[in-house]
Amino acid sequence: MLITIAFLTGVVFWTFTEYVLHRFLGHVHKGKNFFKSEHLMHHAKANYFAPPLQKVLAAIIVSGVLTGLLSIMMPVPYALAFVLGFAGMYGVYELTHYRFHAKDPIARPFIILRKHHFYHHFHSPQKNHGVTTRFWDRVFGTFMRVEKVTVPSRMPLLWLLDGREIKSAYAPHFQLSGRQNDHI
Numbered sequence: 001m002l003i004t005i006a007f008l009t010g011v012v013f014w015t016f017t018e019y020v021l022h023r024f025l026g027h028v029h030k031g032k033n034f035f036k037s038e039h040l041m042h043h044a045k046a047n048y049f050a051p052p053l054q055k056v057l058a059a060i061i062v063s064g065v066l067t068g069l070l071s072i073m074m075p076v077p078y079a080l081a082f083v084l085g086f087a088g089m090y091g092v093y094e095l096t097h098y099r100f101h102a103k104d105p106i107a108r109p110f111i112i113l114r115k116h117h118f119y120h121h122f123h124s125p126q127k128n129h130g131v132t133t134r135f136w137d138r139v140f141g142t143f144m145r146v147e148k149v150t151v152p153s154r155m156p157l158l159w160l161l162d163g164r165e166i167k168s169a170y171a172p173h174f175q176l177s178g179r180q181n182d183h184i
Contacts, residue, residue, distance in 0.1 A: 006078040010085025017086075018093055019136035023129040043121060046155040047101050055094060063087045089132070097131050104159045115146040115173055122151055150177045 026039040038050040063083050070079035099105075100114050113134070120128035127144040130137050137143035151157060153176050160170055 003077060003081045006074075006081035007085035010082040010087075011089045013082070014086045014089035014093065015130070015133045016136060018090075018131060019129050019140070022131070023140075023142065027125055027129075043125065046121065046157060049098060049101075059087055059090055093132050100131070101157060102159065111170075111173055115149050118149045118151065118157075118174075119144060119146040122149060122155070148172070149174050151175070152177045 021035055022039070025033050025035040029036060038054075042048050042050075063086075066086065067079050067083045070082055073079075096113075097117075099110075100117050105111050105114060113131070116128045116134050116137075117131055124144065127142050128134070128137055128146070129142055134143060151160065151174055156176065160166060160174055162168075166174055166176060
């Protein structure tokens with residue numbers, strides 16, 4: 001039972017870490033840091049992602065350091081369970097974030113999370129920092145409810161389009177900027 005709690009705590013702690021990294025290192029921090037340059041590139045090019053090897057190496061290093069630190073404070077099995085939950089949720093985050101940009105949604109809740117995320121990208125980088133959850137945005141006052149997201153015509157998301165128009169299933173949720181009939 002305690003192993004499960006440690007694992008789930010790691011999952012939740014990742015969602016908090018995701019929010020903090022994105023908000024503070026990606027947007028609030030003035031100057032350069034290891035996260036900000038890649039993040040700003042991602043904002044400039046909607047389908048850009050940092051190289052996978054860079055992400056895997058960072059995950060391995062963070063997991064090792066975190067396991068070592070936690071092993072000082074708790075039994076190793078609990079530390080490993082926490083890190084497994086944390087790193088596993090990081091993997092879920094990476095897949096989710098990639099899918100938001102590159103693939104059609106597979107279920108309605110993912111439309112809601114996509115709108116949350118793309119509002120951050122295309123409307124207000126000071127709002128909606130969460131990707132896997134909107135919870136921390138609500139807790140810290142950066143949540144903005146989103147009805148419809150206007151996607152810049154210069155940054156079309158290919159899953160959103162059917163030829164040169166917004167797919168009808170997504171028209172209630174997304175529109176292209178500068179186009180009356182959602183044309184590119």
